[in-house]
Each structure stands twice: as C-alpha cells, then as structure tokens.
Amino acid sequence: MSASAQAPHSKAADLPLSVIIATDCGSTTTKAILIEKQGDTFRQTFRGEAPTTVEAPFEDVTRGVLNAIAEVEELSGRKILDGEKIITPAGAGGNPKAGVDIYVSTSSAGGGLQMMVAGAVQSMTGESAQRCALGAGAIVMDILASNDGRLPHEKIERIRSLRPDMILLAGGTDGGTITHVVEMAEYISAAEPRPRLGITYSLPLIYAGNIQARDRVTEILGKKTALVVTDNIRPTLERENLAPARNKIHDLFLEHVMAQAPGYKKLIAWAGAPIVPTPAAVGFIMEALAKRDNINLIGVDIGGATTDVFSVYDGVFNRTVSANLGMSYSVSNVLAEAGLANIMRWVPFDLDEQTLRNRIKNKMIRPTTIPQTLDELQIEQAIAREALRLALIHHKSLATGLKGVQQERTISDIFEQKASGGSLIDMLKLDLIVGSGGILSHAPRRIQSMLMMVDAYEPPGFTTLSVDSIFMMPHLGVLSTVNEKAATDVFVHDCLVYLGTCIAPIGQGRDGEKCAEYQITFRGNRQPESGTLTFGELRLIALGDNERAQVTVKPVKQVDLGEGKGAPVTREARGGAVGLLLDGRGRPLQLPTDARTRVAALTRWHQAVGLYPTVK
Amino acid sequence: MGHAYTPGLTVTERTTVRKRRLLPIPGTVMVAQGDRVKAATVVAQTELPGKVHSINVANLLGIAPDEVRDYLIRKEGNPVQKDDVIAENKPFIKFLKTDVRSPVQGTIDTVSTVTGQVLLREPPRRLELLAYIDGVVADVHPRQGVTIETACTLVQGIFGVGGETWGELQMGVASPEEALTPDKLRPDMKGKIVVGGSFLGADTLARAREIGAAALVIGGIHDKDLRALLGYDLGVAITGTEKIGITLILTEGFGTIPMAAKTFALLSKHQGQKASVSGATQIRAGVIRPEIIIPADGARADQGSAAAERGGIQPGDHVRIIRDPLFGKIGQVSALPPDLRQIETESHVRVLEVGFPDQTRAIIPRANVEILEG
Numbered sequence: 001m002s003a004s005a006q007a008p009h010s011k012a013a014d015l016p017l018s019v020i021i022a023t024d025c026g027s028t029t030t031k032a033i034l035i036e037k038q039g040d041t042f043r044q045t046f047r048g049e050a051p052t053t054v055e056a057p058f059e060d061v062t063r064g065v066l067n068a069i070a071e072v073e074e075l076s077g078r079k080i081l082d083g084e085k086i087i088t089p090a091g092a093g094g095n096p097k098a099g100v101d102i103y104v105s106t107s108s109a110g111g112g113l114q115m116m117v118a119g120a121v122q123s124m125t126g127e128s129a130q131r132c133a134l135g136a137g138a139i140v141m142d143i144l145a146s147n148d149g150r151l152p153h154e155k156i157e158r159i160r161s162l163r164p165d166m167i168l169l170a171g172g173t174d175g176g177t178i179t180h181v182v183e184m185a186e187y188i189s190a191a192e193p194r195p196r197l198g199i200t201y202s203l204p205l206i207y208a209g210n211i212q213a214r215d216r217v218t219e220i221l222g223k224k225t226a227l228v229v230t231d232n233i234r235p236t237l238e239r240e241n242l243a244p245a246r247n248k249i250h251d252l253f254l255e256h257v258m259a260q261a262p263g264y265k266k267l268i269a270w271a272g273a274p275i276v277p278t279p280a281a282v283g284f285i286m287e288a289l290a291k292r293d294n295i296n297l298i299g300v301d302i303g304g305a306t307t308d309v310f311s312v313y314d315g316v317f318n319r320t321v322s323a324n325l326g327m328s329y330s331v332s333n334v335l336a337e338a339g340l341a342n343i344m345r346w347v348p349f350d351l352d353e354q355t356l357r358n359r360i361k362n363k364m365i366r367p368t369t370i371p372q373t374l375d376e377l378q379i380e381q382a383i384a385r386e387a388l389r390l391a392l393i394h395h396k397s398l399a400t401g402l403k404g405v406q407q408e409r410t411i412s413d414i415f416e417q418k419a420s421g422g423s424l425i426d427m428l429k430l431d432l433i434v435g436s437g438g439i440l441s442h443a444p445r446r447i448q449s450m451l452m453m454v455d456a457y458e459p460p461g462f463t464t465l466s467v468d469s470i471f472m473m474p475h476l477g478v479l480s481t482v483n484e485k486a487a488t489d490v491f492v493h494d495c496l497v498y499l500g501t502c503i504a505p506i507g508q509g510r511d512g513e514k515c516a517e518y519q520i521t522f523r524g525n526r527q528p529e530s531g532t533l534t535f536g537e538l539r540l541i542a543l544g545d546n547e548r549a550q551v552t553v554k555p556v557k558q559v560d561l562g563e564g565k566g567a568p569v570t571r572e573a574r575g576g577a578v579g580l581l582l583d584g585r586g587r588p589l590q591l592p593t594d595a596r597t598r599v600a601a602l603t604r605w606h607q608a609v610g611l612y613p614t615v616k
Numbered sequence: 617m618g619h620a621y622t623p624g625l626t627v628t629e630r631t632t633v634r635k636r637r638l639l640p641i642p643g644t645v646m647v648a649q650g651d652r653v654k655a656a657t658v659v660a661q662t663e664l665p666g667k668v669h670s671i672n673v674a675n676l677l678g679i680a681p682d683e684v685r686d687y688l689i690r691k692e693g694n695p696v697q698k699d700d701v702i703a704e705n706k707p708f709i710k711f712l713k714t715d716v717r718s719p720v721q722g723t724i725d726t727v728s729t730v731t732g733q734v735l736l737r738e739p740p741r742r743l744e745l746l747a748y749i750d751g752v753v754a755d756v757h758p759r760q761g762v763t764i765e766t767a768c769t770l771v772q773g774i775f776g777v778g779g780e781t782w783g784e785l786q787m788g789v790a791s792p793e794e795a796l797t798p799d800k801l802r803p804d805m806k807g808k809i810v811v812g813g814s815f816l817g818a819d820t821l822a823r824a825r826e827i828g829a830a831a832l833v834i835g836g837i838h839d840k841d842l843r844a845l846l847g848y849d850l851g852v853a854i855t856g857t858e859k860i861g862i863t864l865i866l867t868e869g870f871g872t873i874p875m876a877a878k879t880f881a882l883l884s885k886h887q888g889q890k891a892s893v894s895g896a897t898q899i900r901a902g903v904i905r906p907e908i909i910i911p912a913d914g915a916r917a918d919q920g921s922a923a924a925e926r927g928g929i930q931p932g933d934h935v936r937i938i939r940d941p942l943f944g945k946i947g948q949v950s951a952l953p954p955d956l957r958q959i960e961t962e963s964h965v966r967v968l969e970v971g972f973p974d975q976t977r978a979i980i981p982r983a984n985v986e987i988l989e990g
Contacts, residue, residue, distance in 0.1 A: 152670035152733075160665075179681070182730040190668040190725060190735050194641065216730055305852075324851055329899060333851025357839035358870040359940065364853050365775045365869060365899055369939040370965065370983045376940055377961040444962035613962055 017101040017483050019090035021072065021080055022475035023065050024278055025052055025107040025267075027305070030061075032068035033475050034076055034100075035490055042489035044472060048072040053263070054109040060263035061109055062270070086270055102482060105271050106474040108278035109261070113137055113253055114196060116164040118144040118188065120171035120180035123403045125209065128234045129170040131398065132208070132242040134319045136249040137277030138166075139306070144187070146171075146180045152187060159191035165257040167193065167203065167225070168245060169217070172210030174235045181213040185220045192224060201260065202226040204252040208233045208245040228252065240402060253277060273482045279308050279319060281477030285491060286310045286434065287317050288480055292488065295431035298395075298457070300388060301473075302437035304328035304367055307387055309395035313424045318399035322391040327439050328367030331383060335360050338386035345591050346382035346455065348602040349375060374612060377444070381452055384439045388456035396423040428461050428562050434496070436468035446577040447540070447609050450499045460506045460587045461562040462551075462571045465499045465578075498545055498576035504583035507559035508590065511536035514556055515584040521550040536601070537584040540609045543575030551580070581609070624936070624987035625772040625867075625905060627879050633768055633909055634754060637745055638761035640664075649756050653747040653764060655782045655892050660745040660761045666738030669720055673703045674732020676716050681732030688734070694724050702734065748780050749892045750911040769886055769910040771867070771879055773833070776895030776906030777846065777855045778863030781809075783830035785883060785891045785910065789813040792880035795872070796834060798823035805829050809891050809908070811883045815872040818844050824862055831863035831893045833883065833908060835875040836944075842870075856896025856904075863895040865906040868936075873944040876936065878988065886910045929987060935970060939984040946988070947972040 018037040023030055030053075034046040048071025053064035066084060073080050079098040080087060092099035115138040119125030122145035133140050141162050144155055167188065171181035188205070195203040205225040207217050214229055221227050231244040254274055258264040268275060276284075279301075286299045290312035299310040305326040310319045324333040335343060340353060359379065363369065371377040400423050435441070435453050443449045449467050459465075472495050480487035505516050512534050519530040520541065533539060533553075543549055551573045557566040573580055585605070592598040606612055643662025647653060673688070674681045687703045690696055696718040704715035718736055725737040751766030786808040788800045796812025798819050806828040812820075816834045818841040824832050843849050845860060867875050891910045898904040929935070933949045951969035957979065958964050965981045972978070 153668060156668045156670075179731050182728065183733065186726065186728055186731060186733060186735065187670075190670075190737075192665060330852050332849070332853075336849040336851045354838060354840065361839045361842075361850075361870040362938070362943065365897075366938045366986070367899060368983055370963065370981055371961050372939055372981055372984055373941055373960050442963070613960075 017486060019078075019100045020479060020483075020486060021069060021086065021100045021103050022472075022479055023068060023103075023105045024281075024471075024474040025054070025061055025065065025105060025109040026278065027109055027112070028052055030064035030068045030109075031471070031475075032065070032072050033472050034072050034078070034080075035479070035486060037486075041493065042486040044490045044494040046072050046076040047470060047472075048075060052109050054261060060266075061107070061261065062263045062266050065105070065267065065270075088272075102272035103270055104273045104475070104478045104482065105267065106276050106278045106281040106478050107258070107264075107267075108137075112139055112279070113249075113257060113277045114139050114141055114165050115168060115249075116141050116144070116159065116162055116166075116193075117168045118170065118184045120146055120177055120184070120209070122148050124237070125170045125172065125234050127398070127400075127403065128240050128242070129168050129208075131240070131318065132170075132233050132245050133168050133249065134321060134398070135242060135280070135283065135317065136246045136253075137280030137283070137319075138249065139321055139323050144184060146183060155187050156191045159188055159193050163194055163196040164203070165196055166249065166252055167205045168249070169205060169207050169221075170209045170233050170245075172213060172232075172234075173237055174211050174232050176210055178210060178213045178216065181209045182216050182220070185213075185217045189220045189224055195256075195260070201256070204228065204256045206230060206245055206248050206252065208248075226252075226256065238402065250274065250276065250280070273478060276474075276478045276481070278474045279321065281474040282308065282436075283310055283317060283319050284477035284480050285473050285487065287312055288484070288488065289432075289434070289491065289496075290317075291315070293432075296429050297432040297434060298392070298425070298430060299434040300391065300436065300440075300453075301468075301471075302327060302384060302387055302391070302435075302439055304438075305330050307391040307437075309391050311395060311399050311425055313399070313426070313429070316424060318395070318424065320391070320395040320398050322387075322394050325387045325391050327380065327384060327387065327437070328363060330364075331367075332360055332364040334383050334387045334390070337390055338383075342386050343379075343382050345598060346385050346602070347378060348599055348606060349378075350595065350599065351375075351379075378612065380439065381443070381448060384452050385456045388453065392425075392457055396425045399424045427457070427459055427463075430459060430463055432464045432466065433457060433459065434466050434468065436471055436473060438471075440467050441469060441471055445611065446497070446499055447611055450502070450578045450581060451609065451611060454502050454504075454581065454583060455589070458504070458587055458589050459502055460504050460560075461569070462501055462503055462573060464501045464574050464576075466576070467497050467499060468495055469497050470495075498574060500543060500576035500578040500580055501551075501573040502581045502583055503551060503553060503561075503573065504585075504587055505533075505553070505555045505559045505561050506587040507555070507565070508586045509535035509556070509558070515559060515586075516553050516555040516561070518554075518582065519552045520580070521552075523548060533582050533584040535584050535586060537582075538605045538608045539582040539584070540578070541580040541582065543573070543579040545576050547575035548572050549575065549580070625774060627771050627876070627882060627988060629769050629882060630912070631768065631770050632765060633749070633751075633770060634763050634765045635749060635751075636757075636761065636763050637748065638757065639743070639745055639759075642759040643743070643745075645756050645758065645760075645762060647753050647756075647762060649753050651753045652751075653753060654750050655746065655748055655890075657747040658744045659747050659753070659764070662743050662745075663740035664743050666722055666740050667720075668725060669722075669736045669738070670733050671702075671716060671719070671736065672732050673716050673734050677703060677705045677714055679705070679732075682729045684727060684729055684732050684734070688724075688727065690724050692724050692727055695722070696724060696736065697721050702736075746780075748782075748894070749909050750890070766909070767912045769882060769912070771833075771882060771908040771910075773865035773867045773906040773908070774869055775853060775855075775899075776863065776865040776897050777842070777850075777858050778831070778860055778895035779856055779858070780892065780894045780896070781830045781863050782890060782892040783808045785809050785811065785886050785889055785908075787811050787884055787887050792835065792875040792877055796820050796832070801827055801829065803827050809833065809893055811880075812875075813880070814874040817841055821845055821862070821864070825860075829862060831865065831895075833865045833867065833893070835868040836866055836871045836873040837864075839870050853897050853899040855898075856894065858895075863893055865893060865895055865908065868944055869938070871943070876946055876988065878934075883908070929968065929982065929985070934988040935968075935985040936988055937970065937978075937980055937984060938986050939981075942978060942980070945970075945972060947978075949985075950977060
C-alpha cells in the first residue's frame, strides 16, 4: 500500500501568517495568488498570471514569477515587490498595504520531474518504485525490471537513450534477492546514463532496495552517479514503505534538478518553504481533504499535456499520471488511444472522420486556441470524456493492493477468491470526485463539467462531484506545509466548487421502463419531491450550494443502489452549483451503437439537463 | 493574462539567425570563432560509447557467479573480436568442454561475480555534428559545440516531420491555392526543396520520395496522409527524428489550406537559392517550429538582429485565424475591444475584430489568431 503523500519536510506548528503570496510555475504559465487573513479566516483575494520564462530567450524562471506577482500588485494595490525582491513581512515599513509574510511555490516548469525507476520483479518492487515516484510528483518515463521482457542490451540502450532527472532503484525485500538488484545496477552502470539538464553533473540515483545489496550497489554505482541510499521501499512483501524514498526524491529535486534549471537558485532563496513538484502539492491537499472529511475521493487534473489522477481510499493515497493524455499538446494522442468511435459516441451530431481528425491535429499544433462554436466545444468535451476515462483505467491498474502477498483464506472465501493486488478503486465506495484543469474548471456551464465526469467515470450509487474553481490546489498544497489552517480555509471557501450529487442505479433496462422511485425531503420549507425515474432518463433537481436533502431511492428488482438488488437506499445528498442529477441511463452506461439513435439519445439527455445553449 | 499573446510564425525577408549546435556529450570543436562554414561542414565531433552486450557466463558454463573470473580467458579491458573465446571450462573429458564466444567486436567492459555476467562493449561510434546552415562561427562553446550566425530569409512553418537537410529551392506550383500533385514532381527535382501550394496527398509524398526530393513545403495535408507517411498516428507534436527519407513542412495546418500569400511570394522570390530546412517541431514550452532558412549571399549579418520582442497585437496587424469556423483565413485587425465578450459557446473571452480582403468582418477570440510576423 502506498504511503502518505504528506509533505516531505516535517511540519512545524502553523507559522503565524496573515498575507501570503504563492506561485505555481507551470510549463507554460506561472500563476500567482494572494491570500489574506480576513478576521479569523484566510481568503484568496487576487490572482495574476504570466508566461513561464524557463526557456529561451529569458532562461530565468523568476522573470515569469515577478510578472505574475506584478499583476497581483496591480490588481490588489499591495506593494509586494521591491525591484526584484519580495518585501517581507506584511506591513513592512509601517505600510499596511506593503509586503507579504511568506512566499511559497510549486513547479512543473521545464517538463516537471522526469524519473526512471527500476525494481527486481516488475509487479512487485517495480510497481512499488513506480508508485513511490508517482506519489512524489514525478512522470515515470520507464520501469525496468529483471522480468520486463527486454533483453539485457535492450535495457541498457533504453537507459542510455532516456535522459531522466533522477533514477530510483529498488529491488528485493530486506534479506531477499541480491542478484537481481545487482544485475539492474550493472545495467545502469553500463549505460552511463546522463541527466536531462546540465551536461556536466552526475545523475542523482536513489537506492531503496534490499539493505544487504547496498555495498555492492554502492561499489557499482557510487562513482558513476550521485548515489543516495535510503530505506527499502518494500522491506517485506507485505509492507510498502514509500515515505523515506519519496522524501529523498523531493530533496534531490531541489538540490540537483531544480538547481540545474535556469533561475531556480534564486527562486529557492526567495521561497519560505521548499519548492514542491506541482503534482505532489496537489496530492497533499487531496489527502488533507479526504482526512478532514473522512471520505474516499478521486481527484483528477486534466491539463494540456497530461492527466493526473489522485485517489485516497481508506486513507491510502495513490497518484498516477497519464503523461500523454491531455486536451491540447496531447489531444491527438487521446484520439490515438481511445479510437475515433469512442470519441464520436459522445458527439451529438454527425461529422466525417477526415474533418474530425484534421481538427484534432490542428488543435495539437495550435494548442492555445479555444472553441469558438458550439460544435467545437462539444467535440472538445467529447475528447475530455475519453481522456478522463482512460486516465482512470490507468489509475485503477496501479492503485492496487500489494502483489505477491500471501493471503490467509477462511472457509467464507471459498466462493470468492480474489488474487492479491486487486484495485483499491471501488466506485461504489467513492464519496467525492474533484475535477480540475481548464476543460472542467472553465466549462461555460457547470453542468457540462458534471456530466463530463459522470459520463467518463460512470459513478454508481451516490457520488458528490466538485471542481477546482481556478486551479489553486498546488498553491494550497505547498501552503499546507507551513500553515494548514490557511490552506484549508482557502480550499473550502475559494477553491472547491461543489456541483452536486449524482445518483445512478446499477443495472440495465429498456428505455422508458421504470428504474426506480425516489423521494427527496429538503430542509426548511421546501415541499418534498417524489417521482419515478425511468431507464434512459437523466433528470436534474435543483439543490443549491451548501444545501442538503434526504434522498430515498427504491430501485426495481433487477437494479442495485449499493445495498443489493431491489433494496431501497436512503442517503443525505449534497447540492451545489448544479444540483441532484438522477441518472437512469444504467450502469455500466451503454450508448446506442446506431448513429441516429445515439445522436437522438445524446440530444435528449443534453436537453433534459440544459447542457448546451440553443444555437439560433 | 496581461502579458500573454499568441506569438506568430516568422516569415521575413531579412533577419539574423543564430543556431546553437551542441553535441549530446562533450567532444571536440573543429572550427574557430569567425570561421565561415557551409551547411555540410563538421563543426564538432565526439565518440559515442559503443553498444553494450551482456553474456551470463556463469549460466552458460554451469558455474557459480563468484567463480567466473577463474574461467575467463580475456580480462576486463581486453579487446575481443567477434567469435573470440572469452571463457571456457576445464573438464576432465575434452568432449564435455564448453566455451563462451564474444557475439561482437569490442572490449570486455565489466565482469560481475554477483550475477555471473560479463558485459562487452562495442567500439565507440564517431558522431559528427554538421553546421546545418551556411554562415559564420559566432561563438565557440568549448567541448560542446558552436553558435553559427547567418543573415538570411526565414520562413517558419507550423508543423513538420523529418530532420535537417538542405538543397536548392524549387517552386512546384504557380499559385498558393494550387495543390501539389504527383505530375508536378520531375526527376530533376532530386535533392531539391520543392514548394507546393494548398495541399498534397499521399500519392505526391510517394512520388517525392521516389524522385529523391530533399523536402516538401506545403500549406496543408490530411491527417490520414501523415499517418500513412509515418506508419503510426502521431500523438504528441514532438518531431524531427523520423527516418522517412524526406522532410515535410506545413506552413498552415491540417486540411486543404492555401499557403499564405506572403510566404508563397517570399519563397518564389528565392527560387534557385540554397536553403537549409528542418522539420523538427516541438509544441510545448520552448517551442521549436520547422524552418526554411535561405542564407543571404555575402558576409555575416551586420544588422537586423533577431526581431524585437512585440508588445502585443495592434490594430492593423495582419493575422491568420487558426481555429474553425474561419480556420486559415488571413485578415487585418480592425478593432481590439478591451472588454470580455460572450461567444457562441457562452464563454466570456477577449476578442478582436478582423477585416478581410472581401470587406467582411468577424469577431474572433484573441486566442484564435496568430500574428503574421516579419
């Protein structure tokens, strides 16, 4: 099981802060937010953004940071910069509208943190190493293992051709195999891997495998890499211990990788807390939310190039990144992976293949363009559904229990023998989905965000959905390492926008036939509502933000809502910007295969929930 | 987003291009600052470490890994030829003798007494770095490479595939609206950079490779023809290393789109001149666009260094619309309303007004235009 995503450096008691400036240096845009204490509560007050300046002609990340902060200065009237310095503390020089108490930042500029991992057995230490690197916020470029099916020279060529920022070498339980670990070390040594940034420095390599192989690994790799040895990530088959290696990844990210990137030495000096890889910071906040509300959640950040999925189930955190599923730079890859038919099944009109393919390629080569017409918006949202769906499949395959673990079976397991290493993601146990990224956060209508996630994830039973208002989760994640209250206040009040709750029975039936009866009891004076949900129907019931209602659903005998077929379920449901979405389309969701029927069904659903405006 | 705007593609008669030519690993620089170089001049070279092969000698001889050294005939660092015996056992009965031979020519790199493996390394491979453009060595980066500067005409494309090449510029069509069809490609276009108009298909690509054209420059192609050329569906626009025997540069995008008149006129003007082209494209932060560089005759550029950084879009700027429904149209900015406007999708975005040569006007999101620079 994965370790906690908690911040790498021990969390001191909350620092006394009242004004905070935070930035996220993304690959294309640097986003700054200002957080101010208003009474007892922290609120996000102003934001600014500017193009990231890691690349030529500037080659200094701080230029973009200064530009983004300058925009915050302009909007807020607060003087934050003195030339190229951040004024601290707030109220400096007796001016209440000057200075900030702390500056914090995350970074994914220059492609983020790119790692290669290696283990002895692919499905055991290989997967543990992958989970460790992903949880630390890295993109995993490749996973090498003794049994990965490649011949030795192919492995060596692969190591040489990749230019990772860092390598994580695991393998063997403590006291277990030495040979396989040493073998992997020998391959790495023979390949003489070179880091992506900086032609002259040694590649950082973390060894987190069998403690009995440490001497041999040090002998082989000590002179060829910047070797750091830490605790075994898989000390026994039954236990995963990812935190020490993850912390080392964060340390080396700062000391080696960041220090090689242009302008980062200055940025590190400005920041009042260690700079964290953007996805790791998002992980901190996701985990904090799950812990605070004692819930299971899935978070997704669908960006231009990649889609990150986070999950916290029964306190176990996992993160995956689908490196080539995104809405602009990687949009063409969504088409390649999902296939044309899967994208077209969400498009409510006919379109010839060549036109669609050319449009997608044109978006790929001009990634900053936006849909201008309704049909273009519908195509982008169709692609988003597939990117979300594929990224969740990927996540489910990695967010698993440990493989290779011996299981004790009792007589009651005779009829249900599960192999070890099953996915932890049980959609019926899911309480909340958090969506983030431009296509979800900035959809013209909130119902569009909700339905994209519902169509992609097909949540069964009762599931609450929300979106990040302006993508400030990274900022709040790094802020949580110095002041958890400030991060939580802003997250609750300004970041998370609740959309509402989706109620979806599991089962199939003929369109128009009865699926379930429902009764909704509202708080206050509002009259209860009751009715019948039929198969193939989508129904939206208004329930505002911060409102809750008691919902009782009595499914027909072949339909399940989590308590067994035909068993009624009563739950409290949360409202939001959209409300309650009763989804009678069945689970698993099956769209008509015939184009005309499918377009008719999509059109009916879209009209039922007011998904799109009517174009004159 | 106060500072952001969509940078356009450069299409300019006169500019100065500086190209950093760097080795992947340290090596030797072969030229000096101030030297004049041709595209084919070797400016730096290095030796790439040879391929590594592993043989598990312990397994092959049926011995324990820590005994491997006792059975080796060649030691670490020794050179070996292909099929040389590198290890053998010493049985009592000669008939049972087993030997292990080298699968390659090279050296014994390492011997492991933990895994029983012997790693053999092939001889290093020389890598020569060429100048790629005619010009002058402006800077030398010791052990890494050089910067080459040239005064030139520069045309950037939007997307390309295939690596660096050079040749004589040859117009294949008479107007930017005309498609480049196979019949327009003649055998005497071998080694040349052929410029088409609005479109070329798979049949033209096949013909171009058949006659040995160095590169094709065109307004647009269909995605399906790119797939056929590459043999796979391109997912992410990071290109330049494809081994397809030709370099292809699109100036406008995917579909049938007439080449911008200015681009076409500029390339026509330089017909017969030598040009260096690269299809390398990287559409991420640190954008790399494909390029056609036509070095000016004469000495090092003395003026017109890299175009000054723009402040943003201005009324009167020529722009290309880069998103449907008016994709590919070129017009002039006639107004820049400062407030956000609601568009058909119901998004509120910053827009601009574009006037077209036929006197019509349209409101377009600012994100959906590209300035025609140069």
